[in-house]
Amino acid sequence: MTGNYQQQQKLVQTSPQADDEFELVMELSEKDVLFEKKKKLLETKGFDPNGKVLIKSTCSAELVNSILEEMLQRARIINSDEVDLYFGWIDELHPVGFCSPRNELESLHSILSLVDKSTSGGQTILPKVFQDLRNATLRLIHVFGNNTREDMNILTGWNLDKEKCLLQWGEKNGVMTRLDIVYIEGAGRGAIAREDLDVGDIALEISVSSIISEDLVHKTSMFPILEKVEGMSSETMLLLWSMKEKHDINSKFKIYFDALPKAFNTGLSFGIEAVMALDETLLLEEIVQAKEHLRSQYDALVSLLCKDYPDIFPPELYTWDEFLWACELWYSNSMKVMFSDGKLRTCLIPIAGFLNHSISPHIMNYGRVDSTTESLKFPLSRTCQKGEQCYLSYGNLSSSHLISFYGFLPKGDNAYDVILLDIDLSQVDSTEDMSSISNWSTHMVRGTWLSDNRGIFHYGLPPPLLEHLRQARGLMLKSNIIAQENLEVELEILEDLQSTFDAMMQNLGETEPLVSEKFDWDVKLALDFKNLQRRIISSIVNSCDTGRQLVQRELQKCTNSG
Numbered sequence: 001m002t003g004n005y006q007q008q009q010k011l012v013q014t015s016p017q018a019d020d021e022f023e024l025v026m027e028l029s030e031k032d033v034l035f036e037k038k039k040k041l042l043e044t045k046g047f048d049p050n051g052k053v054l055i056k057s058t059c060s061a062e063l064v065n066s067i068l069e070e071m072l073q074r075a076r077i078i079n080s081d082e083v084d085l086y087f088g089w090i091d092e093l094h095p096v097g098f099c100s101p102r103n104e105l106e107s108l109h110s111i112l113s114l115v116d117k118s119t120s121g122g123q124t125i126l127p128k129v130f131q132d133l134r135n136a137t138l139r140l141i142h143v144f145g146n147n148t149r150e151d152m153n154i155l156t157g158w159n160l161d162k163e164k165c166l167l168q169w170g171e172k173n174g175v176m177t178r179l180d181i182v183y184i185e186g187a188g189r190g191a192i193a194r195e196d197l198d199v200g201d202i203a204l205e206i207s208v209s210s211i212i213s214e215d216l217v218h219k220t221s222m223f224p225i226l227e228k229v230e231g232m233s234s235e236t237m238l239l240l241w242s243m244k245e246k247h248d249i250n251s252k253f254k255i256y257f258d259a260l261p262k263a264f265n266t267g268l269s270f271g272i273e274a275v276m277a278l279d280e281t282l283l284l285e286e287i288v289q290a291k292e293h294l295r296s297q298y299d300a301l302v303s304l305l306c307k308d309y310p311d312i313f314p315p316e317l318y319t320w321d322e323f324l325w326a327c328e329l330w331y332s333n334s335m336k337v338m339f340s341d342g343k344l345r346t347c348l349i350p351i352a353g354f355l356n357h358s359i360s361p362h363i364m365n366y367g368r369v370d371s372t373t374e375s376l377k378f379p380l381s382r383t384c385q386k387g388e389q390c391y392l393s394y395g396n397l398s399s400s401h402l403i404s405f406y407g408f409l410p411k412g413d414n415a416y417d418v419i420l421l422d423i424d425l426s427q428v429d430s431t432e433d434m435s436s437i438s439n440w441s442t443h444m445v446r447g448t449w450l451s452d453n454r455g456i457f458h459y460g461l462p463p464p465l466l467e468h469l470r471q472a473r474g475l476m477l478k479s480n481i482i483a484q485e486n487l488e489v490e491l492e493i494l495e496d497l498q499s500t501f502d503a504m505m506q507n508l509g510e511t512e513p514l515v516s517e518k519f520d521w522d523v524k525l526a527l528d529f530k531n532l533q534r535r536i537i538s539s540i541v542n543s544c545d546t547g548r549q550l551v552q553r554e555l556q557k558c559t560n561s562g
Contacts, residue, residue: 020058020127024114026051026074037085041077045096051078057127064132068111068140075107081396083416086440087451089463097452100415101360102396104144105381109365112137112199141199145382148360150411152389153185154192162259163189163354169255170351174207174375179390181354187408188261190389191354197384203362204352204378208369211337211376212253212348217241222312225305235330235346240302242348243326244317256350264328265521266407268294274522280507281533282419283400283526290404298323331405340371349376357402358391359412366392399532409528418444419536423468440464447536448543456482456554457490459547461497461540469493484558491551498544505537 028038028049039049051074055067073096080088084099098104115134163181170177178201179191197203214234217223222244226237246257263269267287270278278284302323305313333353334346355363355378364381384390394402398416399409421443448460457466475489511531519527 020056022055022057022127024051024053024055024071026053026071026078026110026114028078034080034082034085038077038080041085041089041096042074045073045077047074047077055129055133057129059129059132061132064129064136068133068136071111071114072107072140075110076103079103079106079110083396083418083444086444086464087415087446087462101144101148102364102393102415105141105360105364108137108141108144109381112141138199141382144360145362148382149385149388152187152190155183155185158183162255165255166259166351170206170210173210175210175351176202176205177351178203179354184356184389187356187389189354190356192389193384193386196386197362197380197390199380199383201380202377203380203384203390204355205373206349206352206376208339208374208376210350212238212242212256212350213337213339213345214238222309225309225312229301235334236297236301238346238348239323239326239330240305240313240318242329243322244313247317253350256348260329260333264325264332264407266328266332267404267525268324268328268331269407270522270526271520273520274526277523277526278530280509281400281530283403283529286400286404294324294327295320328405328407332407336367337376338368340369340374352376352378352392355390355392357394357397357406357408357410359410359414361391361393363390364393399529403525403529407525409525409532413447413450415446415450417532417536418446419533420444421465440468443468445536445540448539454543454546456550459494459550460543461547466493469496482554482558484555487551487555487558491548491555494544494548494551498541498548501537501540501544505534505541508534508537 028035028042028051032038042049047070053067053071053074059067076084076096076099080099080103084103088096088099112134115130115137160181160183167175167177167181178194178197180194181189182192184190191203193203214237217226217234217237220241222240223237226232226240242257245251245253246260248254251257267283268291270287275284275287278287298320302313302318306315306318330346330348333348335349335352336344337347337349338344362380362382362384363378366376366378369376378392380390394406396416398418399414400417402408402410423443443462443465445462445465448454451458451460454460459466470489470493473489473492475486508530511534
């Protein structure tokens, strides 16, 4: 899991003379690795790259909504990541629309944060327009939340004694929570709201003293040994520490370790049948490589420590199974936390680990210790009603990564389920224009159902890929000009793409009917993923076929008119 931090934005008044006019500044950081592409897109849309938005103190409701729409389009670009930009690059004729649930929620909150910071702009009384803008932003956040609410089935009859003990332990150690732990069908343990929670409410607050970080290892007898090992990371130290600490009956965190599952059921624990079911998928390679890496790490490090320092590293506590369990613990439950001293540490956060991931989470901006309270807070980015499962964002992760290291396939359409393409980039001359639509070091595809642009020259396929393939054929399609030469190249591109993905579809084989009673958890998860891959590839094949028909009709028109 990773913590998210909002971009720095500011409010400035244009001048002392213009008392009724303000300048909202939504800055694009020059440190952004995608700065050139974002700057180009902002300019293409007619937006000032410096992010200046003028707002008058007296605005009608219609004008406020217009200002908000402009700010939202800017924010969508500023908050875009590589996947958002790759699939969402559009021309000046179209608005910057919805990219992904994460992008939309972050964009709305960047606007909300900007408006809220207006109270620190030096004005004692700010015009009503800022409250109107804030209310309009909150309405969009509430609409977003209402459209993403999902049904769930809480399972009764499960023993939650260990979880209740952990909550009680947390409250005694400075943890404040407005969540309860339950068992949820299809998800296992999860956290639900005890009461209605609004935007900005703190769902969970954990004191630094209850966080497991590298500082704990420094106080142990194993640290003098581990710090001398070449290449030893703090994460590996913590992993080795947790293998021993979970068995210590006097550990401060005994209740936490007792509440952890006996098995995490991630892709790292897949059996041979599940691995075989992943044949012809990249997930197979990902899992195999990860397990091989862990095995070599265990053989090279743990075995040697047990041999040389058996009193510190008892062999019975450092078996391969215990090592794999600890790896899955840290992969699936650790978070990156920025402490008050400015250092970013990998940590385990008791109780926070009960929060499940969603592509439309309630909690997004977390991971920074509040220096005033010396606690880690989890504020809501959207409302969560009483009894509703409260979701956390683990990060912008693909389903393959979530299966490998967390052990689940997320609900809904995951914008990060992309298939990387092995394309020879040398066939197109390199350009110094890093903002160019086709200038990407990697090309990819995803389910075309996520695109709403299926017209000529688009077809629901990613613009950078199409532009790259056009340039590889010597065509520079600067505008959507329906000319015979352009159409013939388009037809060739679509035929080649369809042929490529037809072959990929055949390699995946026939769809396996899923019967929960028939398969173990790992085989079912593997087959679910493989069916997802089939769905993605099938959508690309269908889009190519539909695109070919569209191009052929236009070619026929050109022939008839000629």
